[in-house]
Amino acid sequence: MYNFNYHRPTTLAEAKQLLAENDEAKFIAGGMTLLPTMKMRLASPSDLIDLSQIEVLSGIRDTGNAIEIGAMTRHAEVAASDLVRAGIPVLAELAGQIGDAQVRHRGTLGGSIANSDPAADYPAAILSLDAVITTDQREIAADDFFLGMFETALAVDEVIISVTFPKCARAAYAKFPNPASRYAVVGVMLADTAVGLRVAVTGAGPCAYRETDIESALQASCTVDAISEIAVDSAELNSDMHASADYRAHLVVVMARRAVLQLASVEPRVSA
Numbered sequence: 631m632y633n634f635n636y637h638r639p640t641t642l643a644e645a646k647q648l649l650a651e652n653d654e655a656k657f658i659a660g661g662m663t664l665l666p667t668m669k670m671r672l673a674s675p676s677d678l679i680d681l682s683q684i685e686v687l688s689g690i691r692d693t694g695n696a697i698e699i700g701a702m703t704r705h706a707e708v709a710a711s712d713l714v715r716a717g718i719p720v721l722a723e724l725a726g727q728i729g730d731a732q733v734r735h736r737g738t739l740g741g742s743i744a745n746s747d748p749a750a751d752y753p754a755a756i757l758s759l760d761a762v763i764t765t766d767q768r769e770i771a772a773d774d775f776f777l778g779m780f781e782t783a784l785a786v787d788e789v790i791i792s793v794t795f796p797k798c799a800r801a802a803y804a805k806f807p808n809p810a811s812r813y814a815v816v817g818v819m820l821a822d823t824a825v826g827l828r829v830a831v832t833g834a835g836p837c838a839y840r841e842t843d844i845e846s847a848l849q850a851s852c853t854v855d856a857i858s859e860i861a862v863d864s865a866e867l868n869s870d871m872h873a874s875a876d877y878r879a880h881l882v883v884v885m886a887r888r889a890v891l892q893l894a895s896v897e898p899r900v901s902a
């Protein structure tokens with residue numbers, strides 16, 4: 631590891647000031663992606679600004695119709711949270727499937743979505759639950775947040791404060807994990823939301839996206855049969871050492887079918 635300056639601000643204003651003063655500075659959350667990237671010399675920030683002591687970025691709150699989760703909340707905290715398990719059980723289950731215990735105790739919600747790794751789990755939940763991302767500058771709708779591989783709508787100096795996940799009647803997440811890292815080769819989340827059934831896919835494309843063909847079919851009839859004839863176009867999907875684009879296209883439908891079956895067994899939640 632090469633030399634860099636390390637800062638531990640306790641307020642957001644201080645963190646932003648440090649970023650403004652140092653051209654090559656970067657925020658660090660749990661370091662689960664940033665530190666390996668630095669070790670591989672793919673990033674070489676002059677200054678690391680640790681977000682962990684900034685109180686406004688932490689915590690899980692039930693706001694009645696939604697669960698609001700601070701950006702610095704670790705995956706293990708989401709998985710174990712009574713508020714999340716009661717309000718949006720699928721979100722706790724998803725968080726509990728991320729990586730291994732070490733990753734879940736260091737990795738954060740904000741770091742995960744700021745990174746927009748194509749194989750990350752949270753983006754599927756953000757899109758299917760129609761979540762809202764609150765930053766220090768604005769609120770960003772789920773559909774506007776993920777722009778591409780490792781690319782989001784965030785400006786370089788923008789900090790994610792929290793994510794608000796609306797509660798929904800019921801939801802299910804089916805993931806085909808990479809057996810080594812547990813990242814999603816493909817993950818599909820279905821959510822029966824206030825604005826209708828939403829279907830989001832992660833792992834398959836350059837970033838998480840809504841699978842609108844499957845979504846329309848399931849809106850008409852939420853059954854396995856309704857989607858068994860759907861062929862997902864592999865042209866825009868990822869192909870790598872883990873899976874070809876065609877295999878991922880096939881997995882999208884298989885995971886969607888598994889999610890439909892899971893959804894059928896979920897007791898619908900009565901709205902607040």
Ligand SMILES: Cc1cc2nc3c(=O)[nH]c(=O)nc-3n(C[C@H](O)[C@H](O)[C@H](O)COP(=O)(O)OP(=O)(O)OC[C@H]3O[C@@H](n4cnc5c(N)ncnc54)[C@H](O)[C@@H]3O)c2cc1C
Pocket residue numbers: 656657658659660661662663664665681701702705727728729730733736737738739740741742744745749750751752788789790791811812813814
């Ligand atoms: C072995 C391994 C297995 C993994 N398996 C999975 C998996 O199965 N599923 C999954 O979803 N993920 C997986 N991950 C990813 C992990 O869950 C982390 O969420 C991810 O690595 C980001 O790490 P972090 O939260 O520590 O953020 P960092 O690495 O600290 O930061 C990542 C990026 O986000 C920026 N950032 C951080 N916080 C904010 C903020 N509040 N506002 C703006 N920008 C911010 C940083 O500047 C940096 O550019 C895995 C990681 C590892 C190392």
